[in-house]
Amino acid sequence: MDVKALETPCIIVDLDKLEYNVKDMARLAEKIGLELWPMIKTHKSKYIVKQQLEQGAKGVLAAKLGEAEKMVEAGVEKVILAYPIIGEEKLNRLASLTKRAEVYCSIDSLEAAKILDEKAQSVGCVFKCIIIIDSGLKRLGIQVNELESLYKQLTMLKGICVVGTATHGGHVYGAIDREGVLKAAKGELEAIHQATAVLRQLGLEPEFAAIGSTPTIKAIEDFKDIKQIRPGNYVFYDAVQVALGVVPAERCALSILSTVISVPEAGRAVMDAGSKILCLDAGAHGNDNIKGYGIVKKHPEVLVKGLSEELGRLVYDPAKDNLKVGDVLEIIPNHACTVVNMVDRLYGVRKGQVQLEIRVSARGEVR
Secondary structure (H helix, E strand, C coil): CEHHHCCCCEEEEEHHHHHHHHHHHHHHHHHHCCEECCEHHHCCCHHHHHHHHHCCCCCEEECCHHHHHHHHHCCCCEEEECCCCCCHHHHHHHHHHCCCCEEEEEECCHHHHHHHHHHHHHHCCCEEEEEEECCCCCCCCECHHHHHHHHHHHCCCCCEEEEEEECCCHHHHHCCCHHHHHHHHHHHHHHHHHHHHHHHHCCCCCCEEEECCHHHHHHCCCCCCCCEECCCHHHCCCHHHHHCCCCCHHHCCEEEEEEEEEEEECCEEEECCCHHHHCCCCCCCCCCCCCCCCEECCCCCCEEEEECCCCEEEECCCCCCCCCCCCEEEEECCCHHHHHCCCCEEEEEECCEEEEEEECCCCCCCC
8 A cells, every 4th residue: 555545644664764773773782792672662562572583682671561561472581671660460460470581670779679579579489680770860770879788788688689780861862962962871881880890899790781772872882891782762763863963864764644734824734643643742851952843854844833632733934835735744753652652553664655554562551
């Protein structure tokens, strides 16, 4: 089917670009000698995770248990859970998941570790745990100078086995230039360098020394002491990545198709894609380089000025652009990860032809 025959709004994926992006990151991991554990919240898709595994991914990083469960169904054998697991039902699901895959938990407090320890002892298992280090995001994680004390306390818990540390320099998404990206990357490296040194002094050679964000990994040259990288957005890329200078817009594999349904006056148009598919997202940590809610391909000066739930407002110079009712626009979203979670399926396109539907297998898995 011709891509022009798709009903809008919908999300399409350029299969050639997707496959190139997946292979490109796999080649980088192989070149620098590190394990690749991609964050799968970007695509939430069994189809795409299989491509990542085929290209050598060691395992995956999942934001939520539900995502991890869906990926294990797809054949993933190793999973890192990115955030602490709290809540009785979640702990039951976690215990069940460890029977089907090799699972690594992430913790950043003694309190969270004690909760895991109690569950582990009740079901007769040991949870492998990665300690989260804060490298500047100020979200989850401990400071490196707190690591020795926490580690010593964790060694007293019979149901916990610490296997290393990890950090996420997500504050890079607030950078406005290359210098900002490099600063965030340096923060990730320094945090894990120091954490690894602490653990070695305490007699532990860590299995994990992980960093991960698509922009910082692209900026780093010396990965000394790092053992794993955990990028996610790289499979698609998006307008935020373009704004950070990570890739040109031509590398973005995912876009939204939307139809112009009204041109009330010269220089102003309305399309049928609103916040329920494009999302009101300028990057989780803000970015002054982001203008509007996406990049309109072939019309770079058209600004997606505002979004209501079902509609998008476009503004432009009528001397340069002439949008008409019925025009179908292709828009690179600001943040691909949130956009994907808005739909049940993506349309895989190659050379203008729809080749397949990609199910968003873990859509809505927020627990």
